[in-house]
Amino acid sequence: MTGAPLLRVRDLNVRIPTPGGELHAVRGVNFDLNPGEVLGLVGESGSGKSVTLRALLRLHRPPIVMSGEVEYGGQNLLKMSEARLRSVRGSQISMIFQEPMSALNPVLTVGEQIGENLREHTALRGRAAQDRAAELLDLTGIPSPRARLADYPHQFSGGMRQRAMIAIALASEPRLLLADEPTTALDVTIQDQILRLLLRLRDELGMGLILVTHDLGVVAQTCDRVAVMYGGRLVETAGVHELFRAPKHAYTLGLLQSLPGAGAQRQPLQPIPGGPPNLRALPPGCPFAPRCAHVTDECRAAEPPLREVAPGRLSACIHFDELPALRTELQEVHA
Known part of the structure; x- marks a missing residue:
């Protein structure tokens, strides 16, 4: 792959104050991600993978301290104003969180949650937004997508909730997708379907993908490069x-x-x-x-x-x- 990297991370540090002292959770991380590339971020639990992924979008809040450079589109996301960052977060860069049952809002329908992303980051409204939401569920392989828009997260199986999370993340057609263990706790059949879906969408949309996992089998099946x-x-x-x-x-x-x-x-x-x-x-x-x-x-x-x-x-x-x-x-x- 040639050209400028899609994402450039330099000397990324995350420090978390605790009653037992400061926890230096991420220490001087450096890597590049090219357009259309899948980078696997692997290691045991507690190695700093998820903390790193959340730091890329500045999701940690004070008193947690982040430093370094996360360069996207020629700008450092760690220094960007909150208003400008909101226009990037969820629009150009989306994230699939590790546990969909806690990431999805239990009192809103799946359709409302996809529609919220569409209203925030696209010009679609009303019937057009509803049609696009159904299209996204269909894209992720959920049967009878238009009917399922009215369902709540608890009415979906684990695999379908994960697909709904992917649909929400893809609503704005991001250039970069951050996936935090998207196949955790799924059976191997559903896991394979989710991974194939992510790769197909990567090819169709040309987006970069950072995949956090502790499963080297997932890495072998999915990734171009690996960071341990x-x-x-x-x-x-x-x-x-x-x-x-x-x-x-x-x-x-x-x-x-x-x-x-x-x-x-x-x-x-x-x-x-x-x-x-x-x-x-x-x-x-x-x-x-x-x-x-x-x-x-x-x-x-x-x-x-x-x-x-x-x-x-x-x-x-x-x-x-x-x-x-x-x-x-x-x-x-x-x-």
């Missing part, structure tokens, strides 16, 4: 094929080795020992060092910077060139 988060920062970025074949960070290697294999030759799972670090009290050096099988004294001395280790590949691992290559094929991960 650990301890509030990016520790590796790579094309999806390159990352699955030869991870360049010990944490990424651990994630891939913990996947169940496919085919006749199945191997025991190799879980990563321990748990994610406490972001209020990070260990010295590399935050993954206490759980890493490749750790040395050098790893504990100072936190390695994220740097280019191969064309198009960044890693924050001192031992990136010593890690074993994997025979993980994307079709195996799909299984």
